[in-house]
Amino acid sequence: xxxxxxxxxxxxxxxxxxxxxxxxxxxxxxxxxxxxxxxxxxxxxxxxxxxxxxxxxxxxxxxxxxxxxxxxxxxxxxxxxxxxxxxxxxxxxxxxxxxxxxxxxxxxxxxxxxxxxxxxxxxxxxxxxxxxxxxxxxxxxxxxxxxxxxxxxxxxxxxxxxxxxxxxxxxxxxxxxxxxxxxxxxxxxxxxxxxxxxxxxxxxxxxxxxxxxxxxxxxxxxxxxxxxxxxxxxxxxxxxxxxxxxxxxxxxxxxxxxxxxxxxxxxxxxxxxxxxxxxxxxxxxxxxxxxxxxxxxxxxxxxxxxxxxxxxxxxxxxxxxxxxxxxxxxxxxxxxxxxxxxxxxxxxxxxxxxxxxxxxxxxxxxxxxxxxxxxxxxxxxxxxxxxxxxxxxxxxxxxxxxxxxxxxxxxxxxxxxxxxxxxxxxxxxxxxxxxxxxxxxxxxxxxxxxxxxxxxxxxxxxxxxxxxxxxxxxxxxxxxxxxxxxxxxxxxxxxxxxxxxxxxxxxxxxxxxxxxxxxxxxxxxxxxxxxxxxxxxxxxxxxxxxxxxxxxxxxxxxxxxxxxxxxxxxxxxxxxxxxxxxxxxxxxxxxxxxxxxxxxxxxxxxxxxxxxxxxxxxxxxxxxxxxxxxxxxxxxxxxxxxxxxxxxxxxxxxxxxxxxxxxxxxxxxxxxx
Numbered sequence: 001x002x003x004x005x006x007x008x009x010x011x012x013x014x015x016x017x018x019x020x021x022x023x024x025x026x027x028x029x030x031x032x033x034x035x036x037x038x039x040x041x042x043x044x045x046x047x048x049x050x051x052x053x054x055x056x057x058x059x060x061x062x063x064x065x066x067x068x069x070x071x072x073x074x075x076x077x078x079x080x081x082x083x084x085x086x087x088x089x090x091x092x093x094x095x096x097x098x099x100x101x102x103x104x105x106x107x108x109x110x111x112x113x114x115x116x117x118x119x120x121x122x123x124x125x126x127x128x129x130x131x132x133x134x135x136x137x138x139x140x141x142x143x144x145x146x147x148x149x150x151x152x153x154x155x156x157x158x159x160x161x162x163x164x165x166x167x168x169x170x171x172x173x174x175x176x177x178x179x180x181x182x183x184x185x186x187x188x189x190x191x192x193x194x195x196x197x198x199x200x201x202x203x204x205x206x207x208x209x210x211x212x213x214x215x216x217x218x219x220x221x222x223x224x225x226x227x228x229x230x231x232x233x234x235x236x237x238x239x240x241x242x243x244x245x246x247x248x249x250x251x252x253x254x255x256x257x258x259x260x261x262x263x264x265x266x267x268x269x270x271x272x273x274x275x276x277x278x279x280x281x282x283x284x285x286x287x288x289x290x291x292x293x294x295x296x297x298x299x300x301x302x303x304x305x306x307x308x309x310x311x312x313x314x315x316x317x318x319x320x321x322x323x324x325x326x327x328x329x330x331x332x333x334x335x336x337x338x339x340x341x342x343x344x345x346x347x348x349x350x351x352x353x354x355x356x357x358x359x360x361x362x363x364x365x366x367x368x369x370x371x372x373x374x375x376x377x378x379x380x381x382x383x384x385x386x387x388x389x390x391x392x393x394x395x396x397x398x399x400x401x402x403x404x405x406x407x408x409x410x411x412x413x414x415x416x417x418x419x420x421x422x423x424x425x426x427x428x429x430x431x432x433x434x435x436x437x438x439x440x441x442x443x444x445x446x447x448x449x450x451x452x453x454x455x456x457x458x459x460x461x462x463x464x465x466x467x468x469x470x471x472x473x474x475x476x477x478x479x480x481x482x483x484x485x486x487x488x489x490x491x492x493x494x495x496x497x498x499x500x501x502x503x504x505x506x507x508x509x510x511x512x513x514x515x516x517x518x519x520x521x522x523x524x525x526x527x528x529x530x531x532x533x534x535x536x537x538x539x540x541x542x543x544x545x546x547x548x549x550x551x552x553x554x555x556x557x558x559x560x561x562x563x564x565x566x567x568x569x570x571x572x573x574x575x576x577x578x579x580x581x582x583x584x585x586x587x588x589x590x591x592x593x594x595x596x597x598x599x600x601x602x603x604x605x606x607x608x609x610x611x612x613x614x615x616x617x618x619x620x621x622x623x624x625x626x627x628x629x630x631x632x633x634x635x636x637x638x639x640x641x642x643x644x645x646x647x648x649x650x651x652x653x654x655x656x657x658x659x660x661x662x663x664x665x666x667x668x669x670x671x672x673x
Contacts, residue, residue, distance in 0.1 A: 002027055003066055003181050003209055004049055009058035011044055018044050021234040022058070026181065030209035033220045033242070036230035038486045038514040042213045043073065045230065046185050049211070069179030073186045075170035077158055083169055084154040087140045090176040094136055097128045136176075143172045146198035148191065148399075164190035175202065181209045188216045192399040193537055215515055217242045218539035242540075246519075256342040259305050267293065267336050275329055287326075294327040297335045304342060350468035351493060351524045353431075355502040360426035363503060363531045364388040364411070369420035371407050379418050380406060381552050383559040388548070390425075393525075393532040395542040395566065398552030404535045405435060407552070407559075408505050411533070431501030435508040435535070437492045442481030446471055446491060449480060453498050469494040485512035493521070502530035510538045542566045571648055578652030605664055612661040619654045623647065 002025045010020035019041035026032065026049075034042050047053040049060070050070040062068075079086055088095065101124055107117035132139060144154065147168045153161075161169060167190045174182060188196045200222040203210060214220055220227070220242035227238040227245040236252075238245040270293055277286035299308055327335070366386040372379035380403035388394055396404050409415050411422055412432060440449060450462045457465065466476050469490045483491065489512040504525075510518045522541055525532065536542055542549075543566040551560050551569075562569045626647045 001063065003030070003063050004060065006049070006055075006060045007058060009045075009048065009055045009060070011041065011048060011053070012056045017232070019230070019232055022230075024228070024235060026209060026211060028180070028209055030181070030211065031223060031225045032210070032228060033212045033214060033224040033226070034228045034230050034235075035213075035220075035242075035245070035515050037516050038484075040230050040232060042230055043185055046070070046183050046211070046213060047072075050183050063180075066181065067177075067179040068181050068183060069174040069177060070183045071167070071171050071174055071185060071187055073167075073189060074163065075167040077161075077166040077170055079158045082155045082157055083144070083149065083161070084140070086158055086169055087144065087172055087176055090173040091136050094128070094131050094133050097124055097131070098133060100124060101128060140172075140176065143175050143202075146195060146202065147172055148195040168195075179208060181211065182206065184210065184212045184214070186214055187212065188214060188219050188537075193397060193539065194399060196537075196539075215510070215513070215518065216538070216540075217515065217518065218543065221540070253342075256306055259309065260339075260341050263300075263305050264336065264339055267296065267339075271329070271333055271336060274332075278329060290329065290332065291326040293332050297327075297332055297339075300339060301335065305339075306342065351497055351520055353497055353501075353504070353524050353528050355429065355500045355530055357427060357429050357500070357502050359390050359428050359502045359530065361390050362387075362425040363390050363392075363428065364425065364533075365423040367421050367423070369422065370418040371403055371410055372418045373406075374418065379557060381554070381557045381559050383420075383550075384561060386550070386561065388531060388533070390531050391529065392547045393534060393545045394548040394550050395546035396533065396535045396550045396552070397537075397542065399554060402552040402554045404552060405507055408432070408507055408533065408535060412505065428503050429499070429501045430503045430505060431496055431499040432505045433492060433496050433507060433509050435511060437488050439495065440480045440488060440492060442479065444480050446476045446478060446480070449491060449495060450498070453495050466494060486514060486517075489513050490517065504528070504530065504532045504534075506532065507535045508537065509534075510536065510541060539566060571644065574645070574648055575652065578648075578655075609661065609664045612657055612664065616654065616657050616661060619650055619657065623650050623654065626650065 004026045005024070007023045008020075009022040011018045022045065034045065036042055044053065048055050050068055052070070077086070081089065101121065104117045104121040104124065107113040108121065110117075128134070149165075149168070149172075153165075158166065158169065171184075171187060187199065191199065196216065196219060200219060203223050210223065212220070212224060222241070224241055225239070227240070227242065229236045229238065229245070229249070238248045240248070270289055274286045274290045274293065277283065278290070280286075296308075364386065365388075366383060369383045369386070370379040371381055371383070386394075396407065398404055406415070410417050411424075412430065413422075444452075446466055447459065447462050450457065450465065454462070454465075463476050466472075471487075471490070471494075480488065480491065489509075493509070506525075509521060513521065518538070518541070522544055525541075525545055532545060534542065534545060546566050547563075549562040549564070549566055549569045551562070552558075553560060562572065564572075626643060629643055
């Protein structure tokens with residue numbers, strides 16, 4: 001059963017059409033992401049589905065008693081509650097039951113009311129427990145902690161929270177309320193990596209449906225199993241996560257191109273037959289073929305090549321209004337040659353980051369480095385002696401406020417280190433992309449911004465250059481101050497690519513970029529022959545580019561270095577976490593086993609030992625199966641990663657059970673405790 005169905009939705013604001021032809025169905029177990037270029041109407045569609053906006057045309061049907069939860073990009077939370085009380089407001093039903101139980105407890109002390117109160121209490125208690133009534137405060141703490149709040153924030157009034165904190169507070173309240181369908185618009189915008197990873201895990205266990213708009217490709221890989229690619233004229237459905245979508249999309253684009261080339265070649269051959277026979281002995285056949293060609297060309301111009309595949313003329317005539325009259329040979333020939341390739345691909349920027357100057361092999365080295373501000377009394381963090389060579393990419397990660405941007409500015413010599421030194425290699429030309437696009441002057445036009453870094457370029461050349469970054473027509477004369485975040489990001493990249501640097505210092509380069517632009521930037525950076533220092537929350541980009549991971553840990557005030565990719569780093573952290581848990585569990589069990597036992601306890605431990613042997617055997621079978629799968633891995637990288645993560649998880653479980661089995665075996669031996 002579908003939670004929401006919609007047919008032929010369209011939305012306009014005055015004369016401006018946002019989208020049309022949207023038909024969809026959201027099942028009760030949906031895990032769906034909507035992707036598409038900025039401005040295509042993704043947020044507007046979410047608002048229409050939630051009911052904030054009405055469609056201009058089309059129909060929406062929602063299932064009876066459907067409970068929806070909606071997180072806008074910038075949530076408005078007009079409340080005087082504390083953060084804790086705001087979370088409690090999402091659990092009004094549970095708290096009402098709790099209050100009634102307390103009242104019934106009071107009534108049970110009255111002999112005249114005790115019997116009825118006890119009967120009512122028993123029924124309510126079952127409902128209260130099933131709704132999580134005894135654990136709701138623990139759930140609140142878990143969710144707030146997962147979303148990055150500290151215990152000191154719990155009693156802070158909502159008006160004192162920042163905009164990002166208010167959005168996280170709304171998300172916490174939504175998760176606690178448990179709607180049937182959770183609609184999330186850029187839910188990772190105000191979360192650091194740790195909070196995003198927590199949200200991924202939480203949504204993987206979510207029992208309701210989820211509909212997401214997000215530019216975080218790594219997040220989509222972990223959370224969704226269907227992708228809706230949105231265009232101005234409809235949705236196209238892809239099965240699987242984001243990585244599967246990329247592969248399927250390329251296959252569909254290649255198929256469309258193949259259909260276009262083969263069908264156009266066929267039309268030209270058939271036209272050639274008509275031209276050779278229209279006045280000869282086969283004139284009847286040629287005229288019949290010309291009539292059919294006339295209808296085909298008209299249908300293709302109306303619907304496209306792909307829409308005509310495997311359809312009868314009866315079906316085609318329903319979809320397109322095809323005239324009955326036949327065109328002349330010259331008209332058919334003109335129309336065939338005017339047919340253009342399919343335009344399914346979204347427009348994208350054309351970025352070139354090549355450098356003509358080769359740097360030395362040693363690009364960056366540090367000694368005894370401490371990063372921070374002199375007036376704070378202590379460093380933000382210290383770093384081991386770092387080494388970065390030509391062609392490498394070091395990805396710098398850490399929570400907001402950890403000092404990532406400060407670190408880049410120290411490397412750029414825009415501020416001194418608290419101690420130690422930074423040594424830069426020979427023949428370096430540095431390009432710096434600032435997170436806040438600080439190099440842009442809000443009073444300048446786009447043309448003036450490019451003129452400032454490319455004095456040799458003429459106006460026509462500048463306009464052509466800006467068109468590669470999707471600025472066309474009179475847009476090039478806009479003031480920087482009126483641009484959107486995404487437009488400012490594209491302009492900053494346009495200026496940045498003119499630097500021809502061989503060492504790139506990138507501070508959140510994908511901020512405000514839509515997914516098509518992120519894909520282009522990733523491809524260009526992956527082919528870049530120089531060296532990259534990357535600060536980013538974009539784990540998909542980090543995983544593709546990073547050859548080293550430099551993580552800043554504020555609690556320890558230190559930077560840790562890992563030589564490898566982000567996926568390898570996360571796998572190592574998982575192993576370390578599981579290993580620590582194993583040691584703690586084994587120590588706890590050993591402590592319990594060291595206590596004197598009764599005969600009943602002895603019997604229970606022997607039964608447990610038998611259970612453990614069965615569990616260990618099954619885990620060994622599962623691990624052998626996974627090992628065989630990894631020897632001949634599937635083609636999809638995400639499937640390989642999933643197999644690897646499952647192997648690590650099962651291995652950790654096996655070690656846990658083996659440790660318990662070994663401890664039990666020792667204690668059950670003669671002479672044991």
